[in-house]
Amino acid sequence: MTLVKNKFLFIGILTFSIFAILFAYFVEHVLKHTPCNLCLIERVPYLVAIVFTSLLLFFGKYEKIILIFVGLFFALGTIVSFYHFGIEQGFFNESLVCSLNNIDAVTSTQDLLKELKTQSVSCKDVTFKIFGFSLATFNVITSFVICVIILRAGIIYGKN
Numbered sequence: 001m002t003l004v005k006n007k008f009l010f011i012g013i014l015t016f017s018i019f020a021i022l023f024a025y026f027v028e029h030v031l032k033h034t035p036c037n038l039c040l041i042e043r044v045p046y047l048v049a050i051v052f053t054s055l056l057l058f059f060g061k062y063e064k065i066i067l068i069f070v071g072l073f074f075a076l077g078t079i080v081s082f083y084h085f086g087i088e089q090g091f092f093n094e095s096l097v098c099s100l101n102n103i104d105a106v107t108s109t110q111d112l113l114k115e116l117k118t119q120s121v122s123c124k125d126v127t128f129k130i131f132g133f134s135l136a137t138f139n140v141i142t143s144f145v146i147c148v149i150i151l152r153a154g155i156i157y158g159k160n
Contacts, residue, residue: 006063006153006157007057009149009150009153010053010056010057010063011053011057013049013053013070013146013150014049014050014053014054014057016146017046017047017049017050017053018050020043020046020142021043021046021047021050024039024043024046024135027135033127034127036084036098037098038080038083038084038087038098038136039084039135039136041080042077042080042081042084042136042139042143044073044077045070045073045074045076045077045143045146046077048069048070048073049070049073049074049146052066052069052070053066053070063157064154064157067150067151067153067154067157068150068151068154068155070150071146071147071150071151071154072151074143074144074146074147074150075143075147075151077139077143077147078140078143078144078147081136081139081140081143082140084136084139085134085136085137085140088134088136088137
């Protein structure tokens, strides 16, 4: 019985993570809302969940370790999302992460001048909302809920 529940949990995590990433790319590429740097960082837990739960479903080993590992990534995602939400609401100031552009592409003074002229997306500017809430707000909630579910499942894994 617990094997069926665990497999259902893994498939649920995988499905939700794929949906979240596809939605983020839909908003970015189809609806043309450029994400800020924190928005890009907030995608990492979902990508980690896709990779590791896929491996887990394929190989079927180290379930508890992978659950806790993915849960910790969602805990970090919750912190980053809360920080992003705080910047949007004016609770926190923008950090260096918010203003970084592609510095590696700058090789000459002309490239530097072009880079300075381009407008980067600020972390405090909300460009897309659903029901009046930013995606960072939704991500705080979903990352926290997923983190709790996964870590709880990882801690009680194998117990009846």
